[in-house]
Amino acid sequence: MRQSTAAEAVLQRRKWELPAYRGRAKRIKPADLFVYAAGALILIIAICAAFPQWIAPYSPTDMMLDAIMQGPSAAHPFGTDYYGRDILSLVVYGSRDSLYIGFMSVLVGGLAGGAIGTISGYIGGAVDAVLMRIVDVLMTIPGILLALAIAAAMGPGLGNIVLAVAAASVPGYARVMRGQTISIKSRPFVTASRAIGATPFSIFWKHVLPNSLSPLLVMATLGIGTAILTGSxxxxxxxxxxxxxxxxxxxxxxxxxxxxxxxxxCTYPGLAITLLVLAVNIVGDWLRDRLDPKRKEG
Structure with missing residues (x-):
């Protein structure tokens, strides 16, 4: 009788403690609020870039001669410029090219640098030596200077600036992917696959490549902010x-x-650049913490 009473008491206590524990587990951490706010800001800017005509209060080419260089007001929250154009509308429409430069340059640079690093690390030998010496030469040149030289040689234009920013990021991606590929291909499961007769292409496609993409994804996310700054x-x-x-x-x-x-x-366009780069970096740090097992354990 005493044992059943004690057991009931323990069950009753656990019944009351479990909801409290669940409530604590579901409680949002303060650091997560920054991630949610950063994600919301990126989403808002992406919507502005996708549908600027629905959000901008005026056309960016409208010149209101009676409102030249007016300060922020109810009619023009960000003021007007020397042509009488609404700054808010210009910022909304300008987000399209800025986001395009940031994301496309990271995509092109990540694919090119990732391919070079993966081939170099997986094949090794003379191929690795030649490719890495080229990457070493490119890494001696500061990224902004390399992008500036390429953009100056190719001339102004949206496609040219994407290629210039992408080319400046290739050495970093190549180095990261080479190191990750060399680490993965020496793992026991890769050695076991090779021992049972798997082809080099099969090993690369099924084991090396999937396990090497996480650092590249994190670096690409963090690189979007740098690409936007370089393009700007x-x-x-x-x-x-x-x-x-x-x-x-x-x-x-x-x-x-x-x-x-x-x-x-120039204050509001500069503030837009600052907030977007900050938001992308916050999301990139969060993604790095989620994908890095060492940080999870810590």
Whole structure:
């Protein structure tokens, strides 16, 4: 009788403790709030880039002569520029090219650098020596300087600036993928696959490549912010997109001469660049923590 009473007491206590424990487990950590806010900001900017005509209050080419260089107001929350164009509308429309440069340059650079690093690490020998010496030469040149030289040689244009920024990121991706490939191909499960007669292509496709992609994915996510900054810097220098609707870097360049009399012209495009890069870096750090088993254990 006493044993059943004690057992019932334990069960009753656990019944009350379990919901409390679950509540603590589901409680959102303060660090997660930054990740959610960063993800929401990236989503908002992506929507602005995809549907600017639905969000911008004015056309970016409308020149309102009666509202030239007006400060932020209810009619123009971000003010107007020296042509009477609405800055908010320019920022919304300019997000399209800025996001395109950031994501496409990372995609092109990640694919090219990842392919070079994977081939170099998996084949080894003379192929590895030749490819890595080329990568070493490229790594001696600062990324922004390399992108600047390529953009200057190819000329302004959206495609050219994507290639310039992508080329500057290739050495980093190649180094990461080479190291990861060399590490994976020496693992016991790869050795076992080779021992049972698996072909080199099968080993690469089924074992080496899938297990090497996590660091590349994390690096690409973190590289989006750098790519956006580099693209904006090239546009600021006049080597970016030459269009009637400027991107954020070009908006900064156009407003720098009016900083003392109309601070809002370049402040809001610069703030957009800062917030987007910060949001991408926060999401990249979160993704790195989720994909890195060592950080999970810690």
């Amino acid at each position: 810097g090239l546009s600021f220098l006049g080597l970016g997109v030459l269009k009637e609707i400027p991107d954020w870097g070009a908006l900064l360049s156009q407003g720098r001469g009016y900083l003392t009399v109309a601070w809002w012209i």
